[in-house]
Amino acid sequence: MKQEDTDALEELRRTTTQRRILLLLIQREKDMTTQEVAEELGLSVNAVNIAFHNMHGKGLVERVSRGVYRYKIGPILATLLRKHLEER
Helix, strand or coil, rough: HHHHHHHHHHHHHHHHHCCCCCCCHHHHHEEEHHHHHHHCCCCCCHHHHHHHHHHHHHHCEEEEECCCCEECCCHHHHHHHHHHHHCC
């Protein structure tokens, strides 16, 4: 794993909102709107938008359409990431 990937994973571990959102997207295995994520996690839509913006910049999610995102890692990496984040 490249150092920048390791750094991104470590930063994500420390960023609770982003971690919760990414785990939700992985668990649901479907594209989700910012509104759906906000309702599911009890967050404001603005907080979710900010998190998605930051996660998009890290290459962790991709924008499918306006306000709709999906995680951007393969199924094997999703499993490994879930285990890594849950161990912390």
